[in-house]
Amino acid sequence: MRVVVVGAGLAGLSCARLLHTAGVDVTVLEKSRGPGGRLTTRRRDDWQGDLGAQYFTARDPEFVESVAEWQEAGVAAPWHGRLVRLHGADIRDVADGQRRWVGVPRMSAITRWLASDLDVRPQTRVTGLRRGGAGWQLDTDEGGRLDEVDQVVLAVPPPQAEPLLRPHVPSLAAAARSARMQSCWAAVFRGLEPAPAFDAAFVMEHPLRWVARDGSKPGRGNSGIWVAHGSGGWSDARMVMEPDDVAPELAAALADTLGLSASPEVLSVHRWRYSQCVEPLTDGYLLDTESGLAACGDWCNGDRVEGACLSGQRLARALTASHQSC
Incomplete structure (x- = not known):
């Protein structure tokens, strides 16, 4: 069986790695x-900052096992920063008992490790x-083409998967x-x-929804670099603007x-056009065995880093089982 996975995010790489192992x-x-x-992490000579997912939690035993593997490989570690909830002048510590994990020395270390043995x-x-x-x-850009592919996995956001499907x-x-x-x-x-006297904050009823001191995460050297994310509605209203025009609004x-x-x-x-799924599916993945087309991603499985990884892994197992039964 020859499989092509379109998209090298966490879902696609998790799927591809399990298939490769099989x-x-x-x-x-x-x-x-x-x-x-x-x-993903943006880097320059004197700074770095995680622009995308800021951390992840592990609830499902299957994902807990994956995180333990990442930790053993040295590409993930728990983040013990002080996390608060901001609502105007009101600051309250978040005490939800969740262990939060990050990639080390940057979030992109996890996906680069997953991709290390793959084509x-x-x-x-x-x-x-x-x-x-x-x-x-x-068909690929610049006139390229891959032939004789048995199974295509679309590990991309739904607006990019939909026209191909x-x-x-x-x-x-x-779907x-x-x-x-x-x-x-x-x-x-x-x-x-x-x-600020804290390391990260959920921001309530504000143009921003998240701020974090990237340097407080393990492996970052305790730098004074911070990252902020705009809220969904605020960002949607500015999606056609250019980064240079949005920058002063974010700073303010x-x-x-x-x-x-x-x-x-x-x-x-950075503009994340497809950042968060407001109405994620609960199927885990999409698969049509007759055609040989499938899709996976956090949008198929609850909209978390955990969901993305599990979506790719479970699709890989379904594809392997389907191939073995033929």
Whole structure:
């Protein structure tokens, strides 16, 4: 069985790694310069900041086992920063008993480790799927093509999966279309004065929804780098704007919510067009065994880092079982 996974985020890599371990011929295509998806980190010579997922929790025993493997490999560690909830001037510690984990020395370390033994082809965008006599044909940008593919896994956001599924399996396309996504503007800052007395905060009823001192996470050198995420509604309203135009608004919002004496320095701004699934599916993954098309991702399985990993792993097991029964 030859499998092509489209998308080198956590779901796609988790699926591909399990297939590879089972002896399946698997290739991963990624439109960006490298693996990561929303487990991504922006880096420069003198700073770094996790722009996407900020941490993850582990509840399901299967995911707990995966996290233990990551920890043993040295690419994940628990984060013990002080987490609060901000509602105007009201600051309350979050005491929910959850252990929060992060990638070490950055979030992208996890996906790079998962990709280390895989055939990952970066900067390769899939532009079309066609059914041929010997399997699927995948058209890629710049005129490329992969032939004789038995199974295609779309590990991409639902608005990107839906048009590829629509001509071939309308039922899967409809499921992808029902998973409504929200956007998010994210930015990296430094120069926060006065420095807050906490390490991260859920921000309530504000243009921002999250702020965190990236340097408080293990492996970051205790730097003064901070990351902020805009709320879904605020970000959606600015999705057509350019990063340079959104940057001062994000800086002003951060200064407002933290009571800073001046706007901080903006180091980087990123637009997550498909950041969070407002209405995630509960199927775990999408699979049509007859056609050989499937999809996975956090949007299929509850919208968490944990859900993304489990979605990819469970799809891989379903594909392996289906192939062995043929």
